[in-house]
Amino acid sequence: MTDAPPPVLVVIDRAAAGGPPLGPGETGFRVVDPAAPTIHVTDLGVTRGDGIFEGLGVSHGSIQALEPHLARLARSAALLDLPELDLDVIRAACLESARLHEPAPLLLQKLVVTRGVEGGDGSPTAWVRTELMPDHDRERREGIRVVSLDRGYRHDVAQTSPWLLQGAKTLSYAVNKSVLREAARRGADDVLFVSSDGYALEGPSASLVARVDGRYLTPRTDQGILEGTTQADAFEVLRSLGHDVAEELLPMDVVRRADALWLLSSGRLIAPVSALDDVPVAIDAELTRQLGDALVDRRA
Amino acid sequence: MTDAPPPVLVVIDRAAAGGPPLGPGETGFRVVDPAAPTIHVTDLGVTRGDGIFEGLGVSHGSIQALEPHLARLARSAALLDLPELDLDVIRAACLESARLHEPAPLLLQKLVVTRGVEGGDGSPTAWVRTELMPDHDRERREGIRVVSLDRGYRHDVAQTSPWLLQGAKTLSYAVNKSVLREAARRGADDVLFVSSDGYALEGPSASLVARVDGRYLTPRTDQGILEGTTQADAFEVLRSLGHDVAEELLPMDVVRRADALWLLSSGRLIAPVSALDDVPVAIDAELTRQLGDALVDRRA
Numbered sequence: 001m002t003d004a005p006p007p008v009l010v011v012i013d014r015a016a017a018g019g020p021p022l023g024p025g026e027t028g029f030r031v032v033d034p035a036a037p038t039i040h041v042t043d044l045g046v047t048r049g050d051g052i053f054e055g056l057g058v059s060h061g062s063i064q065a066l067e068p069h070l071a072r073l074a075r076s077a078a079l080l081d082l083p084e085l086d087l088d089v090i091r092a093a094c095l096e097s098a099r100l101h102e103p104a105p106l107l108l109q110k111l112v113v114t115r116g117v118e119g120g121d122g123s124p125t126a127w128v129r130t131e132l133m134p135d136h137d138r139e140r141r142e143g144i145r146v147v148s149l150d151r152g153y154r155h156d157v158a159q160t161s162p163w164l165l166q167g168a169k170t171l172s173y174a175v176n177k178s179v180l181r182e183a184a185r186r187g188a189d190d191v192l193f194v195s196s197d198g199y200a201l202e203g204p205s206a207s208l209v210a211r212v213d214g215r216y217l218t219p220r221t222d223q224g225i226l227e228g229t230t231q232a233d234a235f236e237v238l239r240s241l242g243h244d245v246a247e248e249l250l251p252m253d254v255v256r257r258a259d260a261l262w263l264l265s266s267g268r269l270i271a272p273v274s275a276l277d278d279v280p281v282a283i284d285a286e287l288t289r290q291l292g293d294a295l296v297d298r299r300a
Numbered sequence: 301m302t303d304a305p306p307p308v309l310v311v312i313d314r315a316a317a318g319g320p321p322l323g324p325g326e327t328g329f330r331v332v333d334p335a336a337p338t339i340h341v342t343d344l345g346v347t348r349g350d351g352i353f354e355g356l357g358v359s360h361g362s363i364q365a366l367e368p369h370l371a372r373l374a375r376s377a378a379l380l381d382l383p384e385l386d387l388d389v390i391r392a393a394c395l396e397s398a399r400l401h402e403p404a405p406l407l408l409q410k411l412v413v414t415r416g417v418e419g420g421d422g423s424p425t426a427w428v429r430t431e432l433m434p435d436h437d438r439e440r441r442e443g444i445r446v447v448s449l450d451r452g453y454r455h456d457v458a459q460t461s462p463w464l465l466q467g468a469k470t471l472s473y474a475v476n477k478s479v480l481r482e483a484a485r486r487g488a489d490d491v492l493f494v495s496s497d498g499y500a501l502e503g504p505s506a507s508l509v510a511r512v513d514g515r516y517l518t519p520r521t522d523q524g525i526l527e528g529t530t531q532a533d534a535f536e537v538l539r540s541l542g543h544d545v546a547e548e549l550l551p552m553d554v555v556r557r558a559d560a561l562w563l564l565s566s567g568r569l570i571a572p573v574s575a576l577d578d579v580p581v582a583i584d585a586e587l588t589r590q591l592g593d594a595l596v597d598r599r600a
Contacts, residue, residue, distance in 0.1 A: 039343070041429055046471065152461050172474035175464055
C-alpha cells in the first residue's frame with residue numbers, strides 16, 4: 001500500500017465581491033501547507049457553524065458541475081446574509097486546487113466560506129481543499145441500507161420560517177452527522193429525512209430519486225431541501241434515455257411503493273437503496289451502472 | 301481609550317477522559333498565542349459544526365456557575381455521542397485561562413469541544429478563551445426589544461426525535477445567528493423561540509423568565525431547550541426573597557399576559573424585555589437591578 005498523495009489546500013483571501021481590483025499577478029487566493037492550522041478559534045465558522053460549503057467531485061482533472069455548485073454556494077450565501085461572493089476568484093481557486101493535486105481518476109474538493117472572524121473586518125474566511133476521493137464502489141454495487149428519520153420541520157417550513165435556513169448548505173451540520181449515528185444504531189448506512197407532516201425530503205448529504213410507476217421522481221426543492229447538482233445531471237441522463245422525470249411532493253407512502261430508490265451526491269455519485277426501514281428494495285443494477293458511468297464521465 | 305488587554309487562549313489537549321494518567325507537571329492543556337490560527341480546516345467543528353460549547357462569566361477572578369456549566373457540557377457531549385470528557389482537566393484549563401488574564405471586574409470565557417479532525421485519532425479538539433466582557437449596562441437598564449420566532453419544531457421534539465440534538469449546546473448555531481438578523485430587520489434586539497405548536501421556549505442564547513400572576517415562570521427544559529445556569533441562580537435569589545418560582549409549559553398567550561419578562565444568560569446576565577412583538581412590556585427596574593447585582597456577585 002502506498003501513501004496517499006498530500007491534499008492541496010488553497011486559502012481564498014478575496015472570496016467577497018466588491019474589494020479593490022486585483023493587481024497584476026494577484027489571484028485573491030494562496031496555496032498553503034495543508035498540515036498547518038489556518039483557522040482562528042474566533043472564526044464564526046467554528047464557534048457558530050456560521051458559514052456554507054460545497055462538496056465537488058473532480059473526474060480526470062475536471063471539476064464536475066462546477067457552475068451549479070458555485071450557483072448553489074451563492075444562493076446559500078444569500079440565505080445567510082453573507083457578503084456577495086466573488087465567484088470568479090472562488091472558481092479560479094477551485095481550478096488551481098484541482099490542478100495542483102497529484103493526478104488521480106477521482107478527487108474530492110471541499111469548498112468552505114465562513115462569516116469570518118468575530119469582531120474582524122467582516123471578510124469571509126474561505127478555502128478549498130482537494131484530496132483523493134474515498135472509494136464508494138461497494139455502496140454503488142451492493143447498495144445502502146437507509147432509515148427514514150423525522151427532520152422535525154413541516155414540509156413548508158422554508159416558506160413560513162425562512163430564518164431556519166432550510167435549503168442553505170450551512171456548516172451547522174451537527175444534526176446531519178447525528179442522524180448517521182442513529183442510522184448506524186439501527187444497522188443502516190444512511191438516512192432519508194422526512195418532514196414532520198410525512199413528506200420525503202433528502203438525505204443528510206444526498207438527494208433522493210424514486211422510481212414509481214415507471215417515472216423517476218425527486219422531492220420538490222421548495223420544501224427547504226437542497227437542489228441536487230448530481231440529481232439534476234442524473235435527470236438529464238434519464239431524459240436522454242427517454243424516461244419521464246419530475247420534481248414532486250413525495251409522501252412517504254409513495255416512496256414506500258417505489259420499485260427502485262437511489263441517493264445521489266457529488267462524492268458517492270449514486271447509491272442504490274437496498275433497504276428502507278428494514279424493508280428490502282430491489283436494485284436496478286444495470287441502470288445504476290449506466291447512470292454511475294455517465295456521472296463519472298461528466299466534464300465541466 | 302486604552303487598548304483592550306489581550307485575550308488568553310488555552311488549548312486543551314486532553315479533554316477526553318480515559319487516556320494514560322498525566323505525568324508529573326503535566327496538565328493536559330497549554331497556553332498558546334491567541335493571535336495565531338490553531339484549528340485545522342478538517343476539524344469537524346468547522347466543517348460540520350460538530351461540537352459543543354459553553355459561555356462562562358468571570359466576576360472578579362471567579363468563574364460563575366463553573367460546575368453547572370461543566371455538567372451541561374458533559375450532557376451536551378453525551379447527546380452528541382462525543383467521547384466522555386475529563387472535566388478535571390477542562391476545569392483546570394478554565395481556571396488557568398481566567399487566572400492568566402489581566403485582572404478586570406468581568407471577563408467572558410468561551411469553552412469549546414469539537415469532535416476533532418476528520419480522519420484523525422478521535423481525540424476532541426478543545427480550548428477555552430478568556431476576554432473582557434462586553435458592556436451590557438444599557439440593555440440591563442433600558443431593556444431589550446424581543447420578537448417571537450417559530451423554531452419549527454414541536455415542543456416535544458426532544459422526546460420524539462432525539463437525533464435532532466435539541467437541548468444540546470452545539471456549535472451548529474447558524475440558525476441562532478440568523479434569527480438575530482431577522483430580529484434586527486424587525487427593529488428588535490433579541491428573539492424568543494416558539495415551538496411550532498405555540499409554546500415559548502428560549503432565546504438563541506438566553507433563558508426566558510416570565511412573571512405571571514405574581515409567580516416567576518421559566519419554560520420546562522424537557523422541550524429541547526437548555527437548562528439555564530443563570531436562570532437557575534436567579535430562581536435561587538427569587539426563592540430567597542420569598543417568591544414562587546416554577547418550570548412549566550408556557551403557551552405564548554400566557555407569556556403575552558406576563559407583567560414582566562426577562563432573558564437571562566451567562567454574559568449579559570439579565571435583560572428585561574421592554575417590548576415583545578412590538579407590544580410594550582413594563583420593566584421592573586428595582587427587581588432587575590437586585591437580581592443583576594446578585595448575579596454579578598456570585599462566586600464559584
